[in-house]
Amino acid sequence: MVIAAGNWLTLTPLPGMDDSEFERWATLLERRTGVVVPLSRKTFLVTSVRGRMRETGRSSFAEYFSELQKIPEGAIEWTTLVDRLTVHETHFFRHPPSFDLIAKDWLPRVTSQTGLHAWSVGCSSGEEAYTLAMVLDRHIAATTGAKAYFGVTATDVSLPALAVGRAGLYPRQKIEEIPPQYRERYCEPVDGDSFRISEALRKRVGFAQFNLLDAARAPLKRLDLIFCQNVLIYFARDRRRELLATFANLLKPGGLLVLGSGEVTKFAHASLHRVDNRNVLAFLRNS
Ligand SMILES: C[S@@+](CC[C@H](N)C(=O)[O-])C[C@H]1O[C@@H](n2cnc3c(N)ncnc32)[C@H](O)[C@@H]1O
Structure with missing residues (x-):
């Protein structure tokens, strides 16, 4: 008062x-x-x-x-x-080695498919989801020379964070997080204080409120890519493992699960194998 x-x-x-x-x-x-x-x-x-x-x-x-x-x-x-009560810190290209893995190692192996569906889990205000969209758009086109067909589903429990993501409008300083080659293509100046993600890219990202505790009932299936960083660290160890098992079931064969390093230790699942990369904690769904 x-x-x-x-x-x-x-x-x-x-x-x-x-x-x-x-x-x-x-x-x-x-x-x-x-x-x-x-x-x-x-x-x-x-x-x-x-x-x-x-x-x-x-x-x-x-x-x-x-x-x-x-x-x-x-x-x-x-x-x-x-x-x-939840932490929303996030950045564009927050963990560059993870996006390099997607662009250089994984995408060239899967772009013969007609379309790709990625999930940004705990997307906060959208920077991670737009980073994924930028990387997918640029590299699918570069790998196949064709138009890129993909979508990113971005979910979080926080409605205010999702509203920021949906608007795709960010303070000017944040543009420094985006490498110049992406900036030119996907960011548009609005005024001296802010920039907006291009409309074409915004159309690729769908934001929705979704509580991870309901993951087993997620209206998603046969995903190509699940990206979950800096979320599971807030969960109890048993809950993390349950969620990872659910993620494994939601991936299609050859699908990639990217976690934050330290998000889980000594995790193994019968349908997944660890990607051999010492900078990224990632798993591929067995074929
Ligand atoms: C620290 S941010 C991470 C953002 C982004 N993934 C990154 O790495 O930059 C964690 C996000 O997880 C979300 N979160 C926490 N518990 C959740 C839950 N049960 N369901 C969905 N999202 C949740 C929070 O709202 C927050 O936006």
């Missing part, structure tokens, strides 16, 4: 969160998204919940918690809160 005190605006302090209250909130987040917040990151959770409570004029963690259980009001409020 904001109180005017003389010429000063002061924020009334909200209560602290004891460890058992923290446990309740962390469990709620894990149950609804799979994201684990350890006690060492309590400050992040508390700051995020408090920030939303301030915005909405709430002052009790317990009352806010109960409100979140109500249907439909709680479910509506959750769609905003979940955005605050």
